[in-house]
Amino acid sequence: MRIGELSRRTGVSVPTIKYYVREGLLPAGQLTSPNQASYDQTHEQRLRLIRALLDVGGLSVAGIGAVLAAVDDPEQPVHKVLGEAAHRILPRYEEEGDAAMVAARAKVAALIERRGWLVDACEPQAEALAASLAAMTRVGAEEFADAVIEEYADAAQGVARVDLEYVARRVAREDMVRSTVVGTVLGASMLDALRRMAHVDASARVYGG
Amino acid sequence: MRIGELSRRTGVSVPTIKYYVREGLLPAGQLTSPNQASYDQTHEQRLRLIRALLDVGGLSVAGIGAVLAAVDDPEQPVHKVLGEAAHRILPRYEEEGDAAMVAARAKVAALIERRGWLVDACEPQAEALAASLAAMTRVGAEEFADAVIEEYADAAQGVARVDLEYVARRVAREDMVRSTVVGTVLGASMLDALRRMAHVDASARVYGG
Numbered sequence: 102m103r104i105g106e107l108s109r110r111t112g113v114s115v116p117t118i119k120y121y122v123r124e125g126l127l128p129a130g131q132l133t134s135p136n137q138a139s140y141d142q143t144h145e146q147r148l149r150l151i152r153a154l155l156d157v158g159g160l161s162v163a164g165i166g167a168v169l170a171a172v173d174d175p176e177q178p179v180h181k182v183l184g185e186a187a188h189r190i191l192p193r194y195e196e197e198g199d200a201a202m203v204a205a206r207a208k209v210a211a212l213i214e215r216r217g218w219l220v221d222a223c224e225p226q227a228e229a230l231a232a233s234l235a236a237m238t239r240v241g242a243e244e245f246a247d248a249v250i251e252e253y254a255d256a257a258q259g260v261a262r263v264d265l266e267y268v269a270r271r272v273a274r275e276d277m278v279r280s281t282v283v284g285t286v287l288g289a290s291m292l293d294a295l296r297r298m299a300h301v302d303a304s305a306r307v308y309g310g
Numbered sequence: 311m312r313i314g315e316l317s318r319r320t321g322v323s324v325p326t327i328k329y330y331v332r333e334g335l336l337p338a339g340q341l342t343s344p345n346q347a348s349y350d351q352t353h354e355q356r357l358r359l360i361r362a363l364l365d366v367g368g369l370s371v372a373g374i375g376a377v378l379a380a381v382d383d384p385e386q387p388v389h390k391v392l393g394e395a396a397h398r399i400l401p402r403y404e405e406e407g408d409a410a411m412v413a414a415r416a417k418v419a420a421l422i423e424r425r426g427w428l429v430d431a432c433e434p435q436a437e438a439l440a441a442s443l444a445a446m447t448r449v450g451a452e453e454f455a456d457a458v459i460e461e462y463a464d465a466a467q468g469v470a471r472v473d474l475e476y477v478a479r480r481v482a483r484e485d486m487v488r489s490t491v492v493g494t495v496l497g498a499s500m501l502d503a504l505r506r507m508a509h510v511d512a513s514a515r516v517y518g519g
Contacts, residue, residue, distance in 0.1 A: 180517035219514035230503035242492040252472040256465035261508030283451040294439035299470030305428040308389035
């Protein structure tokens with residue numbers, strides 16, 4: 102297909118497509134005449150991946166380049182490629198080591214141990230949980246966190262299982278990475294909205310009427 | 311206790327405590343001499359609630375005033391008070407009625423119907439879910455959303471149940487409202503971090519080693 106058709110199909114403007122080619126994110130089309138190039142399905146998929154990393158994952162062009170390099174390197178196992186994508190889209194937690202944070206890190210380590218999760222306590226996901234627990238402690242909600250954390254972990258495990266099952270059904274690495282980015286970022290907002298709706302329902306049942 | 315002790319216990323500075331009294335958020339202390347007032351447990355609890363609404367819920371002083379008015383009005387049933395608190399801390403979704411949003415709203419209405427949730431499809435929580443589903447459709451992840459939404463809803467229901475059980479064990483309305491704000495906002499970040507950790511674990515099991 103021509104660049105105009107590629108633009109129409111993906112909703113990405115022609116100048117932006119040319120910019121991605123210049124930046125090395127998108128392979129150039131096959132030249133069919135001195136000033137015309139032809140694009141195929143692989144360009145379309147790559148463009149959709151770039152847009153997901155950009156619009157949903159909030160990655161910079163340099164960050165996208167790093168993820169695409171991992172996707173394109175046949176030496177990289179899938180696990181590492183998905184890790185690279187998830188790593189780039191995670192917010193950084195730069196927490197001071199105050200008493201609340203030290204106690205929260207110990208709780209996270211105990212949770213990982215108790216559940217036998219294959220997660221390193223230093224990974225940013227574990228740091229994010231510690232930051233969240235520390236914030237609860239600081240506003241006097243430590244008791245709430247302790248009361249609900251196991252049920253939250255059960256829920257998270259159930260959700261992560263179906264996420265991975267969905268990703269595993271996809272064959273192309275590129276598509277897997279796109280699913281991971283979309284699932285990690287948009288999946289969180291979907292789960293949050295569902296939890297708030299379930300709160301309204303549960304509250305109406307307990308206190309309403 | 312004196313204002314200095316109240317400040318030390320809650321971590322709120324003396325000028326800020328005086329500002330809350332002037333703004334009508336915190337009742338004045340009992341005068342024990344012409345220029346000294348005494349504060350008790352109720353002031354301490356109210357201050358913690360104000361800080362939770364401010365720091366965690368991100369409410370304005372006017373918004374806090376509205377929530378506290380609901381807390382203090384004995385005519386207001388608990389359900390309405392919790393609703394007022396949750397309503398104030400929810401982000402507003404101003405989505406245009408594009409095709410993705412129209413389709414997403416229909417999916418949300420069907421989900422509510424299917425699960426028998428006591429939630430109005432016009433409530434901001436339901437709009438938030440529709441906005442999240444529409445965003446997925448726009449990046450080509452509609453299939454993913456369809457594949458996982460029931461499991462996500464199960465997880466959300468489980469989490470909402472323990473949240474409400476915790477809130478219901480608390481006796482004071484004030485404490486209930488504080489738990490709701492903290493649980494709604496910080497609970498979301500805790501669940502998100504746990505889900506990301508469970509992803510690392512599930513991915514390591516499927517693709518690692």
